[in-house]
Amino acid sequence: MKTKDDNILNDDCISISSLSEYTDAITSIRNNIIEDGKSETLFFRGQSNKSWDIRPSIFRDGLISVEHKIIQTATARVPQEFRECSSAFEELTKLQHYGLPTRLLDITMNPLVALYFACLPTSKVNDKEGNDVYPDGIVYICTGYEEHEKSYKAQILSEITKIGFDGNFTLKDLRTRLGVNKDIDPESFIKLIQDTIFVMPSYSNSRLIRQSGAFLISGAINVMTNEHDLWNSKVSKSVKNLNQEVDKKHIIIPQDSKEKLLDELDFFNINESTLFPELEHQMSHIKKVGARWVTTESPSFVKYESETNVSHPVSDNSTKKIDxxxxxxxxxxxxxxxxxxxxxxxxxxxxxxxxxxxxxxxxxxxxxxxxxxxxxxxxxxxxxxxxxxxxxxxxxxxx
The missing domain is CATH 1.10.150 (DNA polymerase; domain 1)
Known part of the structure; x- marks a missing residue:
């Protein structure tokens, strides 16, 4: 008989094959936090391939160099969509929602939502022996103190996305463009623009609500230190892998357990239809459910023909000549x-x-x-x- 200890790969990694094992693991982690007397929030991120790194979309394909241009073009193209946004961070969440690359990383406070994403099918990969196999999924677990989207840190890190850095852009230039108080010392400012924080959004769209969504946002600003005057240090945007922010605890989802887990999650109403309110996702879920209803193979169509038609075929489009x-x-x-x-x-x-x-x-x-x-x-x-x-x-x- 399989015991709970058989699932443990190491202190920070557990492999599960059922929903009950998953909830037991999450509950154990939560209880440890409570016993330590901490008030941090638990966040989760599910990925269908455990080998993928954890990187926001703007940190891929060299897009960070044109981040400000992408955002400016998008908001200028449909300004009416962004007039009601109450903060720069809300603009980013809206852009992210519609598929634009941003420096936001999706996370959730609902462990079942994270498990759903970890169980989604994905393309085959090469294993260590060179065989094509479907990869295991993974749920990353992390704790942190969340910021509200209108907090000072969230606003600063969001506004950075709108600024283009040329080759001579300095720490002082960035402070001026961000409108940061001049009384701040340069080291505190560097810490601020290089920070990575958990942000609770205002739930301005129904998808965020259904997925109990939250975000990680990272400054990822490089500083080329000027030893004589720190404020005159040149700064540049960089790319950053966020693995260190979220991989403190993780749960492995074996490929051969994914389908079973998705079925268990569906029983608890965690599926494409409930997590994605858009019409195309509703129809996609109905299509999947319909496929499960099929029990017999459907016969091919055979057109009925009477004895008269068989003996004396007549064209459907035959036309009588009018004299x-x-x-x-x-x-x-x-x-x-x-x-x-x-x-x-x-x-x-x-x-x-x-x-x-x-x-x-x-x-x-x-x-x-x-x-x-x-x-x-x-x-x-x-x-x-x-x-x-x-x-x-x-x-x-x-x-």
């Missing part, structure tokens, strides 16, 4: 003057050169247009009505 006598009867029915009948008859006979003319909207419209052009010479007010009546009568006797 001059039938057309003359139509002219009489609608009181078409003799003077105009030959020209109208020619139009009708010409349109029948197309074998399926009576099934096509474009030929039908062309017929009405040509008939109307002739009829308006003797009855302008009723030309359209007469043209449609003649065309419809022709179609009715041609099928």
């Amino acid at each position: 001059e006598n039938e057309v003359t009867k139509i002219f009489l029915k609608f009181s078409i003057p003799k003077l105009y009948r030959p020209e109208l008859l020619k139009i009708i006979l010409d349109i029948q050169q197309y074998p399926d003319w009576n099934y096509k909207e474009n030929t039908y419209n062309e017929l009405i247009k040509n008939l109307k052009h002739v009829i308006k010479d003797f009855d302008k007010n009723k030309s359209k009505t007469l043209a449609e009546q003649i065309a419809n009568k022709l179609i009715s006797i041609s099928k």
Whole structure:
């Protein structure tokens, strides 16, 4: 029988294969924090591949060098979307929500939400033996004291994203651009702009609410120290891996346990539909649920054909040829003057050169247009009505 100790890989790493094992592990970590008398908040981040580093999207592909341009372009393109944002941090969360690369890293206060993301399917990777395998997932656990999005630190780190640093940009220049009090000493300012903090958002969108979302934001500003005048030290934006901020405790999700865990989470109403309120995610979840309802293979379509149709096949689009006598009867029915009948008859006979003319909207419209052009010479007010009546009568006797 498997015991709880069998799951422990080391003091900071546990492997689980069921929801009960996962909740036991989380509860144990929480109890340890309480016993230590700490008041820090527990945060979680789930990743479907345990080998991925923990890096905000703006810290990838060299995007940090154009961070300010990306944000300025986005907010200028749709300014009405950002007018109601009450803080620079809220602007960032909105940009992040719609897929723009930012220096925000998504985390959650709900361990079940983190587990959901850790269990999502992902592409195969090469293992140590060179085989293509699906990777294990991971839930990172960390503790920290959260800041509100309108806190001083959160505002400073958010405003940095809007500033472009040229080659001669100094610590003093940055302080001026940020509007920081001149009484601050340079070392305290450096600590501020290099800090990484947990931020509680204002829950301005329903996805954040459903996912109990929070964020990590990092300054990641390099300082090239000027020994003679620290304020004249040059500064630059850099990229940063946040593993050290969140990997103090982590739980491994074996690949072969992911599907089972997703099913258990679904029972507790943790799924794509509840975590993502957008319509496309609602439909995606329904599609997945529908696939689980299928119990038998659906038969292929076979069109019904009667004995008559089998023995004497007739084209669906077969058209009866209308002779001059039938057309003359139509002219009489609608009181078409003799003077105009030959020209109208020619139009009708010409349109029948197309074998399926009576099934096509474009030929039908062309017929009405040509008939109307002739009829308006003797009855302008009723030309359209007469043209449609003649065309419809022709179609009715041609099928």
